[in-house]
Amino acid sequence: MPAGFSALDFYYILPELLLTGGAMVVLLLAVLTPRNDNLLLGVSLGTLVASVLSVSLFSGLDVTAARGLLAVDSFAAFFKFIVLLSAGLTMLMSAPYLRVEGLKAGEYYFLILCATLGMMFMASGVDLITLFIGLETMAVSFYILAGFLKPNPRSNEAAVKYFLLGAFSLGVLLYGMSLVYGATGTTSLQGIAVALSGQSPSMVIVLAVVLIGAGMGFKIAAVPFHMWAPDVYEGAPTPVTAFLSVGSKAASFAMLLRIFVEALPAVAADWSALFWVLAVLTMTLGNIAALTQSNLKRMLAYSSIAHAGYLLIGVVVGTERGVASMLVYLGVYLFMQLGAFAIVVAMRRSDVVGDELKDLGGLFRRSPAAAFMMLLFMLSLGGIPPTAGFMGKVWLFGAAVDAGFVWLAVIAVANSAVSLYYYLRVVVFMWMHEDAQPGSPLVFGPAMTVALGIAILGTVVFGIYPQLLFEQAQAAAGTLEGFSATVALR
């Protein structure tokens, strides 16, 4: 074994190894056995569960592995749980969707597992190269997934757009990373922090901050790097959109926090200002654009952009508490966003596409259960108690006020008020508008029921009993290094 590596390193990447193995098994099953969607779903979910269990093996650890390429800490674990859970929910809601669309389940699940693998490396990488490889693994999987509806021109368009713009933004990101490497001579996040400490930041580093910020801003769909999001979200298969808006976003936030908080605390004031502007632009534009959308998926895309804006508040604040609040919000966002998308997926039936707002007309009369669940998700996204969305917003905005970013909090609250308009418009459609053309009845199969059940449970339980999530988030934020420098600067 080469120097610096040990058998322990393989133990530490057990969750990732399990995912890799599971993905290969799924791919082989897809070509070597007759088509059996349930088996493939079972194996994929089993892989995720095994990975979750192995992640929990390392709870409480705070070490680096593989010669300082990977960190095994609570921060990584938190994000791994989030991406694994969102992958699981995505798969569960995909099962009926694949059947309706007649898509190949094997490749689909394989790609989701690969994307999840990339996200996990983004969560635990503490080296620019590791992070970049993770990002690429995730991105390439998503390029294919976005175009998975082969006969659908919109889906193809989404894939091509996402690929070209993704490649472009990765170029920007790499440019930034190379500048950092040039200035410090290392790609290790800790090494960068050490090299930059104690000297006044050069213009090169500030330039790198902007470039990396732009590259990551693309991934989290922050304005003005968000242009791809509405088109891709609308064109991609709905479960993929859901996964893109939750899993990919969460992992990108993990990477963003790792790079900026751990490696660049020396220029904290600079990137804090950058993200302040990004956050305000993102939430304002996202919400205003969402107001007039008539397509449900497109509306949720803009809503997801707005949520990225809220989440950025945590980065702007940059303190341990800010990050913890942001993690709480991410955890909450996972349930409500995936739940809302699950309803949109359920609306897709053999004879109805169901992603237009008017398709929801009179849903309350046709399927009260679906309408009530959608109501809950919309209230949560809008931040109305007693749902989880409210608790998340309370902390996030509270953290901003606490750290002295009062104006940011005011803008965010005003934005939440604006957002209620379009969230409640969905409710108005479901309750008060005349029936849409009926189509075949909404059916919730077992997989969809489980997915919706988990989403509802999360949305309600964390609204009433948020402590559970909060403790995890606090522990996770606690293991992120570099806060002391941030605080010292302020």
Add this chain to the structure above:
Amino acid sequence: MLDAYIPVLLFVLVAIGFAIFTLMVSSLVQSSRYNRVKLEPYECGIEPVTDARDRYSVRYYLIAMLFVIFDVETVFMFPWAVIMDELALFGLIEMLVFLFILVLGYVYAWRKGALEWA
């Protein structure tokens, strides 16, 4: 320092010499009856100069992509082979794992019919 490149120089000289030698020998022995086909750079395979808007099978892309993947694999094996001694058994196992994953992709492509032309 330049001394180190002397073997390379020798190698280049020998290569050039061999080429000249073969061409000369062949020009001495061959019969010279030219026609259109004979004068093309490659006597078999693709037309070198055609209209750019020509249609050809999409399978070229598939094959080409698969070729690139397996070609890159081979490229990766060169540096590995150079330090094979240092890496020892661990390196061998690593490379076997790498190859296994590639073979998996190969099996997938095969089963999917990507290698069949018709």
Add this chain to the structure above:
Amino acid sequence: MDFIWLIPLLPGVGAAINGLLGIRYFSKVLAARIACATMGAALLLSLVAFLELLGLEHREHVVTLAHWIPPIPLETASGIGAFEVPWAFRLDPLSGMMILIVTGIGFLIHLYSTAYMDHEPRGGYVRFFCYLNLFCFFMLTLVLGSTFLVMFVGWEGVGLCSYLLIGFWYHKQSASDAGKKAFIVNRIGDFGFVLGVFLVFYTFGTVDFREVAEAASHMPVEVAGFGVVSAICLLLFVGAVGKSAQIPLYVWLPDAMEGPTPVSALIHAATMVTAGVYMVGRNAVLFEHAPMVMTVVATVGALTALMAATIGLVQTDIKKVLAYSTVSQLGYMFLATGVGAFAAGAFHLMTHAFFKALLFLGSGSVIHAMDEEQDMKKMGGLKYYMGTTFITMFIGAIAIAGVPPFSGFFSKDEILYRTFLSNKWLWGLAVVTAGMTAFYMFRLIFMTFFGDYRGPGWKHEEHGGHAEEHGHTWHGPHESPRLMTVPLMVLAVGAFAAGFVGVPAALGGGNAIEHFLEPSFVATSASHAGEAEHAVAHLSHGAELALMAFSVLVGLAGISLAYHLYVRRRGQADRLAANWSVAHRVLLNKYYVDEAYGATAIDGTMASARGLWTVDRRVVDGAVNGAGWLTRALSWVSHVLDKYVVDGLVNLVGWICQEGSYLFRRVQTGLIQNYAVATLFGVFAFITMYLVARYVGV
């Protein structure tokens, strides 16, 4: 003792099982067994916990189950505080006593209900037990909660269950109206309670009872002024007034008798309505620092006791008499807490739970026997038909009348004694009330069980087939089944004996319960423990005995008057009523309070709505019309301005909006090149921003 969180949870689990599965699938027997088993288990656990509590030196045990609300920064009087609430339960003497009452009496009433509710169809039967269990879950949460917020969860929960159970027979208009009335009146009280909790957090920065008590004990007693502690206490008391049915919010309790009788016994006599008293006792330290509010509490209590007792004198519905009696007895408890005798109030709470539950269950047995008849005028002579019910109810009546050595005597006498020390006027009211209590209780006993039978006739069994027709036809008054009489007997024993834990010193006892409960009413610091004791003036044992004898005499006078009027010289009562017809009518109509509320609060709301509508039509519309005329007059002038200035401005704004929206839509073209340009534009904009900041120096 860390298991105390299980005590509320067990009935909760029972409710969940019966609610989620039972209503659809379970048989009556199975549902009843689940409900009774969970309550029985909770009772056992409570007993164990209580015994362990006796062994603790500090008499307090807090179990923090989990953190519930993680810290939220909120403004308090002393800067930004953290609003943080754990799910914590606290077992101390007061809550220990309460859980025994709730689980003990709750268990008996569950047993009783299995027989009492037997006529219900299966679904309703299971639903009833689900609600009953749910109530116990919330009630136990209420008493065990160690913070205001956990208590509030229970507080609202029992209100909900009360609403559900009062309106249990929802197809009856009066029942569903009564449920709504209870709920709405309680909301008024809850509003005060919530405001009180807000103020507690604002003042002390915590909502934990113990911490609040600690902090309050270091504050000065607000003797002269009306400070923040007084405000808190007054607001909390508003909540207690709603929940415990005191003036002016008592109106819901008599109507609540529309619910099934076991519900009246459990919720509206023994447990939920005492939550207000419990809450005041729980915050004894706070209230002791607000003497003005204490006076208010005592006065409201005494007046409620008197007023409800007078109404009870003339009611003829057996449950209504008991309902007003409950209101009156709750007034007693508030009187006790108001004069600072928190332990005496809690003591009376306990004895009252026994004898009032007994009386309610007994009345249920009577109603059952009389085929759902509740009017005492149509009863009489029932002691020949239902001996057990008669004897047990008689014991209950003696207990509430305050005849020694029954339980009511000790607790009531302690209250009277402490009131006498504090305020002679209130004592006078309380004594009068005691006399009335004895009178109306024995009026109830005599009208129901003595004299001639005045009810409807019935078919004798020899006619018609007995087997098929049972359940459809009524065969005359009969003793209730064992499942109903056994709880009566157990409660009768309690009603007799429960007072012996509080025998006062003057009678040679040690007043054990007062010493036992004392730690719950003081802040932890030991120095305060004796303070309350010393502050109270003492009378000699002789004087105390004289007071006791006097109150017993008053009670006996009430009993003998009832005997005189309703047994010896029947008809005398009617003559009296005829002679004092005005007073009688006023009492019979409960002082017309419901009518007064109807005429003021309810009609007032409606009238103001109508008034606003009229104003809207007359004034606003008139103004609009006037403005219209004025506008027409001015329109010629404005026409010119309009055309050139206003239109121009409006069009400008519209134009800007439209162009902005077009701009926005033009940006989202769908063309990749443009998107990439936007990204690049963003990058360059930010770089420019930094360059400017750095080299121009902003």
